[in-house]
Amino acid sequence: MYFENEEDLIKKAREACGKTFKEIDQYNRLSKKGATGALGQIIEESFFGYELNSKSEADFANLGIELKVTPFKQNKNKTLSAKERLVLNIINYMEEVHNDFWTSSFWKKNEKLLLMFYEWKSDIDRGDFRIIETVLFTIPEEDLEIIKKDWELIVNKIRAGEAHTLSEGDTLYLGACTKGANKNSVRPQPYSSEMAMQRAYSLKQSYMSALVRQIISNEKLVQFANAAELKNKTIEQLLHERFDSFIGMTMEEMAGHLNIKINPKNRSAVPNLISALLGVKGTKLDKIAEFAKANIQFKTVRLQQSGKPKESMSFVNIDFNEVLQETWEESFIRNYFLETQILFVVFQYDDQDALRFKGIKLWHMPLNIIDKEVFNYWNEIRLVLENGVILTKTNKGIQNNFPKSNFNGILHVRPKGADGNDKVQLPDGQWITKQCYWLNASYIGKIIEEL
Template sequence: MFDYKTATEEEILLQAIGLLGNTVGSISDFTFSDKPAAQSRGEVGLAIERFFGIPQNNRQEADFPSAGIELKIVPVEKSANRYKVKERTSLTQINFKRLVDEDWKGAQLRKKLRVLFVFFEHRDGVPKSSFPIKGTHLWFPTPEEEALIGSDWLAIQNSARLGRAHELSEADGIIMGAATKGGSGQMVEQAVSAAPLAKSRAFALKPAFLKRIFDVHIAGAAEGTWVTAGRELPRVVEERLGRFVGMRLSEAARALTLQLGQGKGSAGHFIRLALGAQTSRSPIEELERAGMTVKTVRVTPEGRPYEATSFPHFLQKELAAEVWEESTLLYQLEGGIVFVPLVGVTRDTPREACVIGRPTVWKPDAGVLEKIRREWETFQASVRTDEMESSPKESETSLIHVRPHATTGQPLDKTVSGRRVKKHSFWLNKSYVQQVIGKPVLSP
């Protein structure tokens, strides 16, 4: 009989084999609610805990105490024949007062770095009980990963020691960050008595890192390295794009012996290839590991974008059910963006005649994310009341706005009341993107 309290590592892994090939509803007698997955995120985890015999509680000890192993449940989602991780994974709550007195060798966090990951696939419109379990992996950090986690831990500790924990951001860190915990309104005292209250946070592994674990150990991808991720990324971007700065797009394409396409996305396809993608649609390895995306921005010679910068479309019912700390937009923002300006004298300047400007690697700080959160909540409220049409326009917000992702085509989404509408997206405002990239630098 399996006993989670006394189970050894070998016994835990043998028990985990029973998850493979099953759905989350077939592994235990857990009863799922009819609420959407976004409103009942913990139910899948409770079902898997029940499979292992782990009761629902808030213990500080490991989920498998004798083995010192934590159990973490990770949702993945399939898009364009590739999987992405839907959310970060919290490791342990941060106690800022205790953190400042720790050293890395004896840090409480290190006791949480032996994890049995259980990956399941989230599927839209499917009952939670039918979500398939994709695989399991017992993870503990490699020397390279531990060095990066230690570096991220030290950066968070330094902020706490300086009384600047209130300035921490989900976007900080390479593979681990300080994620808000307990809701955006929950505040805690810092170690420095005179410092303002800080948001309650937890050490959390980033979605991009979790995706790499899934890709390597579940999907069978090559191991790769994290050396060029995170803080070295600006150097990588400069090395690969720097030589094209000041060149027309057509000239840069000839330099790489590439044929520049005629479609709207041809400039973006070229930039992706120049940054190291094997094809115009394949991932850029270093950027994907860092959770970073690339956006080409057509701008005036002064740096004013001709268009706002879009994110992938959202579904209104999903947005209505989200909380900011676990929202899709926050995950899309926290990895950061490489902005590549393409300078054209007019909006109608042919793409091949646009000049490549120096790229900007951007990650939002805590202040920016807080402003975006407030505007995001305004749009979420409009979705919940089925009033998206009357939500603020770009001219009425500071950083983000919402509008249809395309102006043509049939409605592809439904409002919370069931009306059929076009899919919408969040967009970064032109004025804010201009602040980020500044006046384009056109010299190598």
């Protein structure tokens, strides 16, 4: 099917809204169990009527528009989010290093995207998934400045002979995700003899979730930086510009300068300070566009007078049944650290025991730590679950035999429930107080030692 202009293409695309894939499928693609990309193929073949291809140019080449069919889901709290990242074109390491951004395969293929969103539900057949919305998407100017920097970081790594070290955590919006059947899906790179995992450009899941919230939920996200600022500076540089002049102040002094009222003992104190510092006073942090799109999550660190962190840092509760069922590549904890940027907001007690602002650190866990130390810890948890969790009553409460903080110096598991009665059931039927991943205080100390 040929379209002479964007209007005709969009008009046709909107005819799919409200329809299920079962209603659209003319070539029985749904009968092929687990076929990767089957839903996208149904739209290509049965709806738009063009042959499947892997062209380097956009799907609707005369219009420069690439078609992407992508899922979203409803979360337990009724909010919507993208189910996955949006995988784009495969990165040809040998060729991409000779391009600039505007001549890159990424830009030539994905300058304009026809996004067709369908709602994924766990309890229905995929043929019953329904197309909900379709939009012609061009990257906003302020996002484009960040994506250009992400592209340059990816390609500069390839130019340095380090394609094998690429990680999605390196960048903010545009990722280089693995693309292949398994870890043996590798390809050569130009400036190193080491084979590198095959990767594709992708818009990260957090970026796609922000689009879902804006396009389908009609949420308003607030930018703290404009395109002109982002043209010359990174998000991290802009964060330092906003924060660094407050170093040495107490929370109350910071609040006074920002003309806001806070209660330092209240959990909302630091988020309120951050939004005011960024010039979007009163905005919830998950409504700040750059935080939502890059999946930047803040964590408060309190240092003792000695400079050592006062305590370890909690992250996410553990679903032990999920740990037993998942593979490492698809594991929750691996993808959490791969996809999350952490903004450490650091305070330190002075000699009068007053808590003073020390600085910030935007950080993501290095890939080698994720795939070695975090993997080893995750694997040890699986072994304990398979061999049996031993719960022992002591004077301090109930102890378990999950690996402790000295296992590898990076993270550990310990309780994080409302109280001792806030429990979950283990795969073996025993009940245990809710457990959570914690980063060791000593490891946090190493991350922020430059402060």
